[in-house]
Amino acid sequence: MNRLRRFFRSPEAIAGALILALLMMMALAAPLLFPGDPQAIAGPALLPPFQDWPLPLGTDRLGRDVLAELFHGARTSLAVGLAAAAAALLIGAVVGTSAGFAGGLVDEVLMRITDAFQTVPSFLLALAFVSIVGPSLGVVVAAIALGAWTGPARVARAEVLSIRERDYVAGARVIGMHPLEIAFREVLPNALPPVLALSSVIVAAAILTEAALSFLGLGDPNRVTWGGMIAEGRTVLRTAPFLSIVPGVALVLTVLGVYLAGEGVVESTAVRRSLS
Amino acid sequence: MSVLAVSNLAKRYRRGGEPFAAVDDVSFEIEQAETLALAGPSGSGKSTIARLVLRLIGPDAGRIDFEGHDFLALSGAALRARRARLQMVFQDPLAAFNPRATVARVLDDPLRMHNIASRTERPRHIAALLQRVGLDAGLAARAIHEISGGQRQRVAIARAIATRPSLIVLDEAVSALDVSVRGQILELLLDLQRQERIAYLFISHDLGVIRAIAHRVVILDAGRVAESGDARTVIANPQSAIGKALVAATPRLIRNRP
Numbered sequence: 001m002n003r004l005r006r007f008f009r010s011p012e013a014i015a016g017a018l019i020l021a022l023l024m025m026m027a028l029a030a031p032l033l034f035p036g037d038p039q040a041i042a043g044p045a046l047l048p049p050f051q052d053w054p055l056p057l058g059t060d061r062l063g064r065d066v067l068a069e070l071f072h073g074a075r076t077s078l079a080v081g082l083a084a085a086a087a088a089l090l091i092g093a094v095v096g097t098s099a100g101f102a103g104g105l106v107d108e109v110l111m112r113i114t115d116a117f118q119t120v121p122s123f124l125l126a127l128a129f130v131s132i133v134g135p136s137l138g139v140v141v142a143a144i145a146l147g148a149w150t151g152p153a154r155v156a157r158a159e160v161l162s163i164r165e166r167d168y169v170a171g172a173r174v175i176g177m178h179p180l181e182i183a184f185r186e187v188l189p190n191a192l193p194p195v196l197a198l199s200s201v202i203v204a205a206a207i208l209t210e211a212a213l214s215f216l217g218l219g220d221p222n223r224v225t226w227g228g229m230i231a232e233g234r235t236v237l238r239t240a241p242f243l244s245i246v247p248g249v250a251l252v253l254t255v256l257g258v259y260l261a262g263e264g265v266v267e268s269t270a271v272r273r274s275l276s
Numbered sequence: 277m278s279v280l281a282v283s284n285l286a287k288r289y290r291r292g293g294e295p296f297a298a299v300d301d302v303s304f305e306i307e308q309a310e311t312l313a314l315a316g317p318s319g320s321g322k323s324t325i326a327r328l329v330l331r332l333i334g335p336d337a338g339r340i341d342f343e344g345h346d347f348l349a350l351s352g353a354a355l356r357a358r359r360a361r362l363q364m365v366f367q368d369p370l371a372a373f374n375p376r377a378t379v380a381r382v383l384d385d386p387l388r389m390h391n392i393a394s395r396t397e398r399p400r401h402i403a404a405l406l407q408r409v410g411l412d413a414g415l416a417a418r419a420i421h422e423i424s425g426g427q428r429q430r431v432a433i434a435r436a437i438a439t440r441p442s443l444i445v446l447d448e449a450v451s452a453l454d455v456s457v458r459g460q461i462l463e464l465l466l467d468l469q470r471q472e473r474i475a476y477l478f479i480s481h482d483l484g485v486i487r488a489i490a491h492r493v494v495i496l497d498a499g500r501v502a503e504s505g506d507a508r509t510v511i512a513n514p515q516s517a518i519g520k521a522l523v524a525a526t527p528r529l530i531r532n533r534p
């Protein structure tokens with residue numbers, strides 16, 4: 001409760017939380033407010049915003065409702081961002097814990113693999129992966145996670161290396177606990193806080209990567225994405241700039257919101273830790 | 277037959293690149309229901325011996341026989357099963373438990389791991405263990421950090437006796453406790469020893485406590501055995517230089533075993 005109060009004392013954190021809440025509502029409300037296919041034609045092409053009440057943000061080059069696309073795009077962005085970050089954190093935590101706890105050869109091999117993944121730019125990795133496997137939501141999530149798990153793995157390993165020397169781990173061995181249970185039930189949960197502190201940055205980066213992939217035409221073709229909308233709008237940038245500006249602003253706000261809220265959470269827990 | 281027989285145990289570490297012997301050619305035996313104390317100045321290798329005996333680290337040389345079997349020959353599942361008979365109590369009872377654990381979980385783990393009680397029977401077992409070490413059974417639901425240091429050390433003892441061990445290693449187990457609590461914990465240990473015939477390897481730098489609880493004592497100096505023998509005899513009349521220094525450094529020795 002205290003932590004919550006401290007979180008809401010910082011104006012940046014409140015702004016971040018508000019943006020995220022709005023985004024969540026957009027994502028959840030999209031199928032209710034715009035039940036039809038957002039990619040269906042809804043009116044005349046290139047209708048400017050604020051002209052026609054049923055189409056408040058106007059239409060794009062093909063006459064699709066921009067507001068509906070924006071709402072459904074929020075769904076894709078959030079879903080991909082959260083799923084990819086969750087996958088990256090899970091893989092990172094498991095790899096880092098295994099490496100740190102096992103030590104020796106296992107550690108050496110796992111960390112060399114981590115190095116290898118880290119030296120390839122994560123966007124190129126995602127690009128290559130999607131080009132080979134083909135664009136679908138699951139593949140995009142996997143592609144993004146593939147380039148994002150190394151950070152959590154390093155942090156988890158460092159944390160596990162220090163926890164593994166604690167008395168309670170020796171105590172678990174003395175009572176005859178299996179090493180796997182010690183690693184994943186006794187050590188991993190206590191190594192998680194600094195790993196989870198990375199999540200806001202990872203979610204923000206994942207949302208941007210998803211947008212970039214869609215911009216390049218490598219997003220799931222059956223879903224509206226903000227990156228895809230920007231790419232669409234680019235062809236008519238001079239005559240209808242709002243088609244790129246609207247999803248662009250949505251993207252910037254989302255990344256900002258995730259980042260600010262994440263920082264707020266980290267700050268409020270950090271204060272708590274330095275106090276105790 | 278002795279519960280534990282350690283012979284010619286050695287463990288080397290590196291200090292500033294130079295190898296040095298933290299434990300050097302140490303041998304001793306502990307009989308059933310006997311308390312053997314390890315005494316010695318800081319850095320003399322007491323904790324290293326405890327960790328070797330518990331197989332938390334491996335020796336460079338020597339032999340450890342536990343309950344008549346070569347303890348160093350065990351590995352994997354066989355070692356984990358045998359661990360039920362050889363338990364430990366740490367100095368800092370807070371560091372000895374997972375910070376997220378509750379009292380119930382701490383006591384549940386050994387019962388589950390060694391199939392001592394079924395899931396439905398375990399709460400009753402846990403209550404009995406808590407009562408055995410003089411705690412209220414209602415404490416089970418508390419988090420480890422929500423109980424006092426003395427209570428925590430009692431929980432540590434309850435966990436150690438949960439698997440019915442024949443030997444418990446206690447590394448400075450009463451050093452962090454204040455004097456009145458220390459006396460109660462020593463009483464509890466003596467009582468458990470009388471009833472369950474548990475042997476103790478009792479590590480302490482406090483000769484007063486050793487005199488009160490130990491039958492025999494081994495005095496260590498720089499990883500080697502300086503002298504050993506009946507606890508009272510050695511403390512009353514130490515032969516080695518380090519023994520004399522330790523006795524001189526202890527202001528007032530408790531006269532009798534409580």
Ligand SMILES: Nc1ncnc2c1ncn2[C@@H]1O[C@H](COP(=O)(O)OP(=O)(O)OP(=O)(O)O)[C@@H](O)[C@H]1O
Nearest residue numbers: 289290298316317318319320321322323324325481
């Ligand atoms: N993992 C290690 N690496 C290097 N040196 C170590 C290690 N563990 C212990 N030592 C060294 O071995 C020697 C014996 O240490 P040990 O902890 O056994 O002493 P102790 O008798 O328990 O001391 P204290 O009374 O302070 O607890 C010390 O010099 C210590 O610095």
Ligand SMILES: [Mg+2]
Nearest residue numbers: 322323324447
């Ligand atoms: Mg020690």
